[in-house]
Amino acid sequence: MKKIESVLIKIKIQNSDFDVSKETKQLNINKPGAIVNFIGIVRGIDDKTHEKIYSMTLEHYPGMTEAEIETILRDASKRWKISAITVIHRVGKLFSSDQIVFVGVASKHRQNAFDACNYIMDWLKNKAPFWKIEESSKEKKWVKFNVSDDDALKKWTEGK
Amino acid sequence: MIIKYFSWIREHVGKSEEEINLPESVITIDDLINYLISVNEVYKIAFLKRDLIKIAVNKSYSSAGTKINDKDEIAFFPPVTGG
Numbered sequence: 638m639k640k641i642e643s644v645l646i647k648i649k650i651q652n653s654d655f656d657v658s659k660e661t662k663q664l665n666i667n668k669p670g671a672i673v674n675f676i677g678i679v680r681g682i683d684d685k686t687h688e689k690i691y692s693m694t695l696e697h698y699p700g701m702t703e704a705e706i707e708t709i710l711r712d713a714s715k716r717w718k719i720s721a722i723t724v725i726h727r728v729g730k731l732f733s734s735d736q737i738v739f740v741g742v743a744s745k746h747r748q749n750a751f752d753a754c755n756y757i758m759d760w761l762k763n764k765a766p767f768w769k770i771e772e773s774s775k776e777k778k779w780v781k782f783n784v785s786d787d788d789a790l791k792k793w794t795e796g797k
Numbered sequence: 798m799i800i801k802y803f804s805w806i807r808e809h810v811g812k813s814e815e816e817i818n819l820p821e822s823v824i825t826i827d828d829l830i831n832y833l834i835s836v837n838e839v840y841k842i843a844f845l846k847r848d849l850i851k852i853a854v855n856k857s858y859s860s861a862g863t864k865i866n867d868k869d870e871i872a873f874f875p876p877v878t879g880g
Contacts, residue, residue, distance in 0.1 A: 677880055695879065698803060698872060701856035726879060738880055758880060766853070766872075767879025768804035779805045782876030 638663075638721070641707070642714040645721040648706050650697060652729040655739050660723055667720045669743035673750035675758055681733035688773040693780075695728045695737075698766040702726070709760040713742075716756070717749040724757065726767065756793055762786045798867050800829075802843070803874035806850065809843035819867050826852055827861040829871065843873075851876060 638645045645666070649655075657676060664672050679693050710722050725739040740757050744750040762783075769780040798819050802810045823829050830847065833840040844850065852859045853872040865871060 696803065697879070698801070698853070698856070698874065701853055701872070704856055705858075762877075762880040764858075764877065765879050766803070766874060766877050768875065769878045770804075779875070780878040782878055786880075 641711050644714040644719050646710050647723040648703050649725045650702055655725045660741055664721045664741045664743040669720050670745045671747035671750045672743045673754040675740040675754050676736055677738035679731050679733055679735045679737055690771055690773050692730055692732050692772045694730045694770045696768050697728050701766050705764045709757055713753045713756050717753045719744045719753055759789045799870045801872040806843050806873050826863050
């Protein structure tokens with residue numbers, strides 16, 4: 638963990654799975670009043686085609702990924718009073734129901750933790766250089782960027 | 798100069814990375830794309846949806862008008878789909 642704006646930060650890009658209770662314990666330092674965790678899971682069914690998804694393979698741009706996430710965490714740390722943040726994103730081949738991403742935020746009060754966690758996920762979806770290829774029984778295809786992810790940013794930028 | 802390609806752009810180009818000597822005529826990223834397209838047909842296909850493609854210079858988001866030099870690391874990739 639390193640410190641940015643007095644916030645303890647951990648960013649990990651890894652093939653292996655993560656242990657949510659272990660990560661939560663690590664966030665439980667400096668006496669926070671609240672910890673909010675978000676865990677992204679590989680969906681087993683395609684939202685649009687309703688096809689069964691067999692696997693999902695993720696690639697990323699090493700170096701840039703960590704830098705982009707760090708920028709997001711820096712911005713979140715300026716916006717809310719937070720004591721610690723952990724972001725873990727898995728890459729490689731994953732299967733239905735696998736954990737894919739973890740965002741944990743510790744803060745004195747729950748609202749800051751909820752908002753910062755939401756903010757970090759919204760920006761990560763739009764900026765962190767990851768790409769997914771989905772394999773169903775019929776085909777293997779690159780996942781298309783979801784416009785609703787772009788719209789999600791409006792709540793953080795409008796009126797600013 | 799090192800150029801990196803990701804996702805379906807990498808598949809079209811047929812490689813994840815390459816090193817090229819920058820011709821003098823190339824000043825901006827836009828010039829670089831035009832140059833690549835002029836060299837080989839595969840780039841024409843890779844850059845077909847040119848306006849959609851994201852650009853990074855030295856691992857930081859950039860745009861087509863950005864001036865580049867031989868020491869830069871350029872990356873081309875589609876909109877991101879992590880999370």
